[in-house]
Amino acid sequence: MVDMHVSSTGWHEGERKMQILMHTDLDTENPTYPCLTPGGAAFIQTAPLVAIGTHDLKGRLWTTLWGGEAGFMRSLGSSILGIKILVERQYDPVIEALLIHQSDNEVTGTASVGRSLSGLAIDLATRRRLKFTGHIMAGTFSQPRPQSLREGGNISEARIVLKVDSSLGNCPKYLNRKDISSSLPCPKLISSSFPLPRQALDLLHKADLFFLTSSDERSYMSTNHRGGSPGFVRVMSNGGDGATLAYPEYSGNRFYQTLGNLQVSPKAGLVFPDFENGNVLYMTATTEILVGKDAAAVIPRSNLVVKVLLQEARFVKSGLSFRGISGERSPYNPTVRYLAAEGGVAIPQGKETSRVNAKLLKREMLTPTIARFNFRISDPITAGRWKVGQYVALSFENELSIGYSHMRDDDPKSLNDDYTRSFTVSSPPNGNELPDDEFEITIRNVGVVTNFMFRQNVRAGLEVPLKGFGGEFVIEQQTGKITAVVAGGIGITPLLAQVSRLDVYGLRLFWTINIQDIGLVLATFQRVPALAASTSLFVSSSNVRATASQKAAMAAVEALCPGIAKRRILANDLQANMDMSDRWYICTGPALKASLLQWLAGKEIVYEDFNY
Numbered sequence: 001m002v003d004m005h006v007s008s009t010g011w012h013e014g015e016r017k018m019q020i021l022m023h024t025d026l027d028t029e030n031p032t033y034p035c036l037t038p039g040g041a042a043f044i045q046t047a048p049l050v051a052i053g054t055h056d057l058k059g060r061l062w063t064t065l066w067g068g069e070a071g072f073m074r075s076l077g078s079s080i081l082g083i084k085i086l087v088e089r090q091y092d093p094v095i096e097a098l099l100i101h102q103s104d105n106e107v108t109g110t111a112s113v114g115r116s117l118s119g120l121a122i123d124l125a126t127r128r129r130l131k132f133t134g135h136i137m138a139g140t141f142s143q144p145r146p147q148s149l150r151e152g153g154n155i156s157e158a159r160i161v162l163k164v165d166s167s168l169g170n171c172p173k174y175l176n177r178k179d180i181s182s183s184l185p186c187p188k189l190i191s192s193s194f195p196l197p198r199q200a201l202d203l204l205h206k207a208d209l210f211f212l213t214s215s216d217e218r219s220y221m222s223t224n225h226r227g228g229s230p231g232f233v234r235v236m237s238n239g240g241d242g243a244t245l246a247y248p249e250y251s252g253n254r255f256y257q258t259l260g261n262l263q264v265s266p267k268a269g270l271v272f273p274d275f276e277n278g279n280v281l282y283m284t285a286t287t288e289i290l291v292g293k294d295a296a297a298v299i300p301r302s303n304l305v306v307k308v309l310l311q312e313a314r315f316v317k318s319g320l321s322f323r324g325i326s327g328e329r330s331p332y333n334p335t336v337r338y339l340a341a342e343g344g345v346a347i348p349q350g351k352e353t354s355r356v357n358a359k360l361l362k363r364e365m366l367t368p369t370i371a372r373f374n375f376r377i378s379d380p381i382t383a384g385r386w387k388v389g390q391y392v393a394l395s396f397e398n399e400l401s402i403g404y405s406h407m408r409d410d411d412p413k414s415l416n417d418d419y420t421r422s423f424t425v426s427s428p429p430n431g432n433e434l435p436d437d438e439f440e441i442t443i444r445n446v447g448v449v450t451n452f453m454f455r456q457n458v459r460a461g462l463e464v465p466l467k468g469f470g471g472e473f474v475i476e477q478q479t480g481k482i483t484a485v486v487a488g489g490i491g492i493t494p495l496l497a498q499v500s501r502l503d504v505y506g507l508r509l510f511w512t513i514n515i516q517d518i519g520l521v522l523a524t525f526q527r528v529p530a531l532a533a534s535t536s537l538f539v540s541s542s543n544v545r546a547t548a549s550q551k552a553a554m555a556a557v558e559a560l561c562p563g564i565a566k567r568r569i570l571a572n573d574l575q576a577n578m579d580m581s582d583r584w585y586i587c588t589g590p591a592l593k594a595s596l597l598q599w600l601a602g603k604e605i606v607y608e609d610f611n612y
Contacts, residue, residue, distance in 0.1 A: 012216050015260030021291055022256070022304070030255070036164035040130050041075035043169075047121040047130070048180040049322065050083070053213025053223040053269050054117040056097040060284040060311065061269030063213045063223060064094035066158070068182030068322040073121065079164040081134065088185040089141055090154035091316045093269075093282050098160075099141065111139025111160060118213055118221040120170075124324065125179055127172030133221050134162040155185060166220075174227035174250060176208050177327035178275055185278065187319040192312070195238045200281050200315040203274050204245070206230045208329075213269040214261035224258050229333045233272075234299065236339060242310050248295075248337050249304040259306070262287050268308065275324030283313040299337045301418065334417075356383045358394055358466040361438065363458050367519035369445045370490060371454060372426070377466060380437045386429050386469035388498045389608075391422040392439060393467035396449050420467060421449045424608075426496040433500075442520075444490045473608040474498070475585050477506055484581040486510045486574070486596060488588030489517055492524060494608050495587065504530040508580060512538040512569040512592070515546055518553045525560045532560040536573070542566040571599040578603065 011019070011030055018024075033040075049067035056062060064087075066072075072085040089095050098111045115136045122129040139160040191197045196204075208230045215221040226233075226247060236244040249259065262268065266288065272281040288307040290298060295305035362374040377383050386392065397419040427433050427440035434440060445454045456462050473494050477483045483506055485495060492511060499507075509531065513521060518539065525532040537557070543566070546554070558564060565573075574596070584600050586593055586607035593607060 012218075012220060012260060012264070014216055014263035015256050017263045018256035018259045018289075024256070028255075032166050032168045032257075034166055036075065036079040036081065036132065036167050040132070040167045040169065041081075043123075043128060043130055044073045044081065044121045044132075045075060046070045047073065047123045047128075049122050049124070051120040051122070051211035051213075051223050051225070051271065052094050052117055053119070053211075053221065054094055054097050054115060055215070056093065056284075059267070061213045061215060061267045062093040062097060062282060062284050063211050063269040063271040064092050064282070065211060065271050065273050065280070066321065067180060069180075070123075076161070080137070081132075081162050081164055083158060083160040083162075085158055086155055086184070086321055087141075087158045088154065088187045088316070088319045088321065089156035091187055091189050091282075091314055091319060093284070093314065095141060095156070095158070098136070098139065111136050111141070113138060116221055117162065118215075118223040120211060120223045120225060122175075122225065124175060124209075125177055125327070127175040127177065127330075129170045129172075129175075129225065130167060131170060131222060131224060132164050132167040134164040134166075137161045137163055154187065170224070171252075172330075173252070173332040174330050175225070176227060176329045176333070178324035179327060180275075180322050180324050183278055183321060183323045185319055185321050188317040190315045190317050192314045194240055194242050194310070194313070196235075196243050196281075196310075196313060197315055199279065199317075200313070201235060201238065203272055203279060203281055203315075204233055204235055207233055207272050207274075208333075210270055210272045212258065212271075214258050214265070215267065216261045216264040217267075218264075220257075220261065222257050222261055227330065227333070229329070229336050231336045232333075234339045234342065236298075236307070236341070243313070244310065245308040246298055246305055246339065247308075248299050248302040248334075249306060250332075250334065259289060259304075262289055262306070270308065273320055273324075275322075275326070278318045278320040278323060279316065280319045281313065281315050283308075283310050285310045298340060300340055301337055301420070303418070356466045357463040358392070358439075360453075360456065360458055360462040360464075363454075363456075366442075366523045367517055370442065370517060370520050371445075372440055372442045372523075373453060374434065374438055374440050375466075376435075377437045377439070378463070383466055384469065386425055386439065387472070387474075388428060388501065389424075389471065389473035389475070389494055390469045391424050391471045392441065392469050393420055393422045395420045395465040395467055396452060399462075399464065400448065400452060417448070419449060422470075424471075424473075424493040424497070425469070426493045428497050428500050430500075442490065442493050442496065473585075473587075473606075475502065475606075477502060478581075478583070481506075481582070482580040483507050483585070484510070484577070484583070485585045486569075486588060487512070488592045489513050490520070491587035491589070491608070492520070493587075496524065496527075499528050499531060504528070504534055507531075507534045508577070509535040510538070510569060510574065511535055512540070512588075515539055515541045515544065515550055515554070518550055518557060521561075522553045522557050525557065529560070532557075533562070535561055536563040536565070537561050538565050538567060538569040538573070540566075540568045571595070574599050 053063040074082045118133045141156040209227045213223045233247040266286040290305040357378040358375040364372040400419045423441040426442040583604040
């Protein structure tokens with residue numbers, strides 16, 4: 001066990017190491033106050049939740065989460081804080097660590113005077129939060145009155161007085177709003193061993209917030225939060241000898257107080273609350289900080305990743321004294337980044353000393369929102385030849401990035417955007433359609449990078465770094481069997497690069513589109529006329545008012561393709577053809593993919609993910 005009192009608000013060695021690794025200005029002063037400020041004292045009294053972290057007798061870190069209604073924390077003046085709240089005492093590892101004496105009948109217990117702890121007071125309705133560290137001046141855990149409060153389980157009334165040694169207000173990024181209300185705990189220990197049970201994994205998969213405590217083992221302890229979109233924490237492994245998690249670190253204030261602590265000491269205590277039902281997952285762990293390529297190798301598209309190696313975990317049903325109703329999600333949340341092992345799309349890394357560019361040569365508009373782009377590779381030998389079914393990674397950072405900002409309310413998602421995008425190559429690699437040093441992509445205008453490309457003057461000679469080619473989605477035909485492919489909209493692109501090597505007459509394509517994309521269909525059939533006869537086309541929104549060009553394109557498509565249904569694709573459309581192939585290739589968005597996996601149950605499914 002390590003007790004510590006903060007004596008300085010300068011940067012410690014771990015924080016400086018992180019700042020150097022991340023190329024941060026070291027002249028920035030540490031804004032931590034060596035006291036509880038008046039503003040902090042006022043806020044703490046309105047916060048309905050507080051995360052508390054401390055060491056146990058083995059020196060391991062744990063974190064818990066208490067709360068329910070504002071007012072259970074009070075400022076007593078002179079940086080002294082009082083906490084009075086009902087807590088679940090039987091399985092809470094922080095209470096277990098704080099207790100030094102417990103009476104024989106287990107009704108009362110005394111907290112360790114002088115014990116260091118850290119906390120994070122937080123109001124998820126307003127996204128305000130305040131970090132603090134301190135040490136216990138007095139504390140007891142006693143059985144509450146009246147008797148009715150004891151019926152839910154081993155419930156105690158915690159009364160703690162602590163001296164605040166430091167405090168710091170934090171920014172609201174990555175916090176999803178929640179309205180908090182009180183709820184009496186009714187704890188039941190589900191698991192305290194590995195592997196983690198299914199209920200714990202379900203909690204991790206949907207969690208959009210957790211709290212963690214770290215320490216430099218000498219002078220500073222910190223409890224903070226990490227938030228994002230549900231599922232931003234990924235499970236790398238889960239077995240009888242332990243479990244490993246990983247999560248990406250998003251752009252923050254660049255103080256690196258938590259990561260700085262982890263640089264000095266890898267110990268961490270984490271708590272994952274389930275706001276819907278009061279379940280809670282406690283864990284103590286060691287961590288590993290991954291930077292640059294090491295981070296991207298675990299979670300592609302990430303420059304900073306933390307691996308969490310669990311040493312002990314407790315999953316407690318209904319162990320929390322509050323519930324939360326979800327509200328507005330943070331506009332700063334990036335989309336979930338998947339593990340490389342889960343199929344997360346990695347950005348290929350070339351030689352450190354090489355720089356290969358792709359120069360825009362041509363843009364051909366197929367619809368108002370879909371276009372073909374042709375690029376020339378500056379150094380084809382270094383870049384290497386792509387294969388059918390691969391994507392190309394292009395970096396637009398030099399064109400679009402405006403540098404670091406702590407907050408950017410006008411464009412919040414840009415803070416974690418590296419402006420590197422991956423696009424499926426829609427031209428074959430054999431040079432039959434384009435010169436050997438050129439490739440084509442067919443894309444939809446859906447975001448800041450594609451919008452930039454659609455607005456670009458081709459004659460301006462745009463050149464962007466080519467990061468490399470990657471991925472694998474190869475359509476293999478089986479002798480004597482039909483090859484079945486299902487594509488949704490722009491999901492036709494993986495097939496386009498491969499169709500020249502396939503027997504089109506042995507192919508059956510089920511293609512579902514919106515009438516607005518009919519120009520893409522016409523352009524595809526004009527390039528590969530034989531494909532039209534092998535296609536069942538589903539055109540939705542065909543009854544709405546179409547433009548003159550869409551009507552003309554539709555008429556031209558109807559003349560080429562005999563199998564057109566003016567509606568969405570349905571389960572019966574595929575299930576009536578289930579026997580034609582044991583293997584089905586799917587290139588769609590997530591929603592249609594989920595339906596297809598149900599419709600085609602029992603078949604071998606090969607699919608292209610559009611996580612990028």
